[in-house]
Amino acid sequence: MMPETAGATMLLDDDVLQSTERDDLTVMVAGQGGDGSLTIIALLSKALLKRGYQIYRNSNIASRIKGGHAAAFMRASVVARGHLGDHIDILIAFDLEAVQQASPRLAPDAVVIYDSSREALPDGLVPASALLIPVPFSRLAVRDLRRDLFKNSLGFGLLGRIMGLEDDEVEAGLQRHFKKLTERQRQPNVRALREGQAFAGQAGLRDGRSVLRLPVLEEPEKRIFISGNHATAFGFMVAGGRFFAGYPITPATDVMDWLSRHFPSVGGVLLQAEDELAAINMAIGAALTGVRAMTASSGPGIALMGESIGHSGSAEIPLVVVDCQRAGPSTGMPTKPEQSDINMLTRGGNGDYPHIVLAPGNPQECFYYGALATNLAQLAQCPVLIALDAVCHDSFTVPAFELDRVEVEPGKRLSAEDVSKLEAYGRYEITEDGISPWAVPGTEGAMNLVTGNERDEWGRVSTQPRNRVAMVDKRSRKLESVRDRLPRAREWGDSNSAVGIVATGILESVITESLERLAGHGLHFHCHRPRTLWPLLGETVDFVNSHERVYVIEQSEGAQLAALLKSEGADAGKIRNVLKYDGLQFFTGELVAILLEKEGVS
């Protein structure tokens, strides 16, 4: 419904000023890059975090520095979610394109705040039942504050009134957000905020009257709000990670940026390399000396690193490699998520070599697996890869990490004194567990040779058949030695159901919400999320084989996860593929519809 206008502004009807209580809200703010969409979402998420809500945030930006269309999204809910709601409940649109983009997903009762400075909104884009509030943000900001830039603070002031947030709470949030600005820079933003509030007041949003209401919740536990990339880098650092080399690539650059901020305080060394080949080999060079080393990249960069990953598996060099998966192939869609590097991560490279692939599904797991990968690399002396999906750039509220749970595990390292007690020391000694004790360069009396060629126990290149078999078998045994340290799958849902779901990573969240709705249709599923992709644990194969049929839900056209399951012994006849590769994440409504159709429920 269009509000009635009173003079220069409009007056909202009593029937929309109902302060309707909400426990789950998806907000989109969009406009041209530089319009401040990300700032509004950041301000709003902080305000709602303070109110005790669970927040999930992602953004949809173009792959360019400035301009282009930018949209920021946030979901605030009482129940923790790791995906957006089906519908947009509140839209702040700085231009027409933003409304056009949001239009198909607007909730019937959406609140749409549209910057009417430039052009009028054509009919039909906003549902008739929605509340449309045209606000000339740009004109107001320029007229009263002399800069278009301040329209985001203005918008935030209006938004606060619509959502029933207290004015002082909103202003305190703004002050905190801009605390790094000088007082002179901050003041216009505060004025813009108040201007937004005044505008709201004229529309009837005053004296505690609002459109929506999000009651203050009791905070259940100590929580943090963090992205998967930050959490992974943090886990690496806490587990003693002290060397990183990388090459900029979306969406992995965050990992490098994060470490470059924190490494100087802990004696870590970071280098931006000339390409991915240099990056991973710098990390290998550092790892050779015993320092815990990591690199991070995305699909195209990981493809370049392929030979080196195999090399560190062969040469038995501990190394952590993070893959922030994005839509491929080749350059693909750099800013869009996918889970289509599974083939490359599990089966990539020439020859047979031991390696581990972990797949965390939320920032909490990113932290602990970042740490675990760092330790596992040392324990098994091999590359450990971390497969991130959209979890890499999306931020979630999660329970605060327990730093004490992370230990720095040295693995089989030898000091000069240890070596002096041995009769002989060879770098590649054949051992029962496949892991050879290791003295790093600089250790007196322990000189040794390291190579990616096949070699004897001394590290001397050898193609002797019996030695070859013994060495390959030794390396292969390493994975068995650490198998009990590999993360087991997470299972949830109805364990009595004959119908299973297998998915990895961030998809757990959308599947969980889908299950809640599918239960209303009488459908129940048993879910399994493998958290170690390589070696694939027997439990995942058993899960598939012990159900009548299993939906393998994944973000790849090639059904890479399903292929992995089949290749490791899962009954192909039981697997039903659910694939998405349009560059968007799954929506609950979409997944529910797919599963209803596939299960023959109309």
Added chain:
Amino acid sequence: MTQTYQKAKPIWCAGCGHFGVQGAIQYAMAAADVSLHETLLLAGIGCSGTVQNNVGAYGYHAMHGRVLPTAIGASLANPDLTVIAAGGDGDGYAIGGGHLMHSLKRNPNLLYVVMNNGVYGLTKGQDSPTRAIPRAAPEEDPLDAMLLGLAIKSTTFLARGITTRSDQLNELMLKGLQHARSGRGMALVEVLSPCVTYNDTYPDWMHKVHDVDADPDYRNSDRGAAFMRVLELVQESVLPIGLIYHGSHPSLQDALLRDVPPAKALDPGRSEQTRQYYEGVLEAYGV
């Protein structure tokens, strides 16, 4: 004493220049009094990529073309190590060519020895980047790493030796090693090291070299003058040898490790200070 690996016998053909290169490396290590256990000798892939097996230090066999980034990683992670990287002209100037200019630009504290024989020997005789390749006309010119090095303004030590002049080669290698060990940056020592089997350049090169050390007019600390002279020589198809250039520029270690020495490999640090820092990081994400 604990038994460790036995030094290997070189795999090279009789008469190969690489024997002389290895000899020069060992001479330099002995003359600079570098102990074997403090030395990491990294080598690439190819005939030259076996030198690390023959010396008795810590040895690493890098991936083809990647010896420089690996050496940089090691030299940053443990600046107490003496890091020597070695490889062929194919390894360093072809597949690893991109890393060469960036390494020269960074000026890390390490010695890089390129055994230039103008040919891919291990794969039996293909042209390398330093070989003049006859085409219809004109021929494809060889790449000259000294000229490349001179063109990058942060290079600090560029030298070329030839295995037929072992005294000069030994001294160049020693100076290069001392340059890297004293924290002045990267020393590139290219050695003309003929392949007697696939590209026997002994007769040719012996008459084509010009020793700048013996040239009173050559100024090896003046980049511009050195560049002009080397360019002239290269244009005349003459190979300059000797200390081509030495200068000063902050090393990569100076730039990266000045304020924060790297954490020790065996003890990445769980000091109270580190712990408090982690807690501060966590706190910043608190809601």
